[in-house]
Structure formats: structure tokens, C-alpha cells
Amino acid sequence: MRIDVNGVGIDFDVSGPEDGRPVALLHGFPDTRRLWRNQVPALVDAGFRVIVPDLRGYGRSDKPAEVDAYNLLFLAGDVLGVLDAVGVERAHVVGHDWGAALAWGLGAMAGDRVDHLVALSVGNPAAFRDAGLPQQEKSWYMLLFQFPGIAERWLTEDDWYNFRTWAGHPDADQVISELETTGSLTPGLNWYRANVPPESWVGPPLQLPPVQAPTMGIWSTGDIALTEAQMTDSAENVAGPWRYERLEGPGHWMQLEAPDQVNALLTDFLPR
Secondary structure (H helix, E strand, C coil): CEEEECCEEEEEEEECCCCCCEEEEECCCCCCHHHHCCCHHHHHHCCCEEEEECCCCCCCCCCCCCHHHHCHHHHHHHHHHHHHHCCCCCEEEEEECHHHHHHHHHHHHCHHHEEEEEEECCCCHHHHHHCHHHHHHHCHHHHHCCCCCHHHHHHHHHHHHHHHHHHCCCCHHHHHHHHHHHCCHHHHHHHHHHHCCHHHHCCCCCCCCCECCCEEEEEEEECCCCCCHHHHHHHHHECCCEEEEEEEEEECCHHHHCHHHHHHHHHHHCCC
16 A cells, blocks of 8 residues: 655555554664564464554655655654554554654654554663663764765675674665665665754753553664663653563564564564
8 A cells, every 4th residue: 555645655565354453563774564574474363453664765665855854753644644544543553673763752742543562672762862871882873874975885885794794684685685776775874864963962852751552662682783771761751551571682683583472472462
């Protein structure tokens, strides 16, 4: 399916029974809806109606040229537009990486649309900001990504050697092929440029209302980019019930490296 949200086309899939409880799955950098290929069948088998978009800048969705077009408010509007298009008033929202940051924003700012929230890898923005130097050291690449052209060159030179070595993406060849075919690398980097510019590390922190929805955070011990504290401390930004799960071993892309564990947590936590 495809819809237009304020001039931006968003492409998405809907699977499962029409009367199933809706679940939206939100990917992050540098992925597409394909990231969730191991979760969609499990959730459909469990009776959920599963909504999986290519978020703005990725895959078959549109890729605005302006950096400001990737502000979190516009990204949230895209997700709400998708839910409106399929007639869904409230949905479970599951996000990974930037999709998790987007899920936190939806839970805080559009809480009436979020049933249950699951954040994989990335904690609440306030907890991320407050996680201190250990998290800042892991987030070094966010500053590199601010430099147009330089970041793209660093990631892609020598057959994407730096991306392959640094990220350790378990699906690297396919992800690189998609980035090259669809021209998604600069749009994906624009998510960083629009939402975590250099001044955001020293200016006043972003203030979001606490999330009212029941929320589960999942962090994996092999994550190269996120500390455990930025996830566990997210509990302070959740007014509803909070649950934390720690997966031993998987890296950042836990839903690819430990799909059975992730699926079991999702189907246990999300009410049907």
C-alpha cells in the first residue's frame, strides 16, 4: 500500500486478519521494512494485524532532499498517516534504532494512538542524553554523520569497508544493495542531521512528557552503539508499567540475530 502524507509518499505492507489487534513495526538506520521479516509471520500467526512501513527516506518511500524534512515531528506524522489510512485509531508500536526513538516520540506526544510500546536497542531520548560519557563514546559516529559528503564517503569507500567493519550488520550485502539501488544513504543520514545536530549535545535536553502506555525496553549485550544504562534508565520516563529485558549475546540487530527470542518477548508482552 502507499499513501501521501503532506506530499511525501510512504510505502507500507499490511498483513494478518483485519480484526487483529494492530502492531506497527518501525525500522531504523540503515534498514527498510525488510528488517522485520522474521517478526511479521510470528505476529500474524499470533493473530495480530501487522503494519510495516518503509519510513521516510528508505526503500520504496519518498526521499525529500531537505534535511529538515526528517525532523522527528514529520516522521511521526508519517506513521500516524499510515495508521489513519488503514483505519487504525490505536496500535501497538514496536521500534528499533531510529524507529525506537520515533516510537518513544509517538508514545510521549501522541499517547492516545499508542496501545503498548516496545523499544529495541534505543532508550528514551532523555535517558540517552543523560547516559553520560560512556554513551557519548559509543555515539562518536553521530558527529561524523553531520558532515555531508564526508560521512557518505567514509561509509562507502572500498566497497563499504568502514560500514561493514564498524556496523557488523548481519545483512550487510542486502542492506548495501538497497542503499545503492534506492539512493537511501543520504536520506538516512539526514535523520541524524535533522534530530541530533552537534548543538544538541550541549544545549538544553529535549523535554518530552512521560509515556503513559505499558512499555518494554529490550537491549542486547553485543550492541556496538548503545549502553545498557540508556535503556534501563528509560524507566524514569515511563508513567505506565515498565518492563526491561536483556538479551545475552546478540548485537545491535537482535531481531535478525535472535529472532525466536525477540518474537517470544513480543508475543508475550503485546496483548492480542
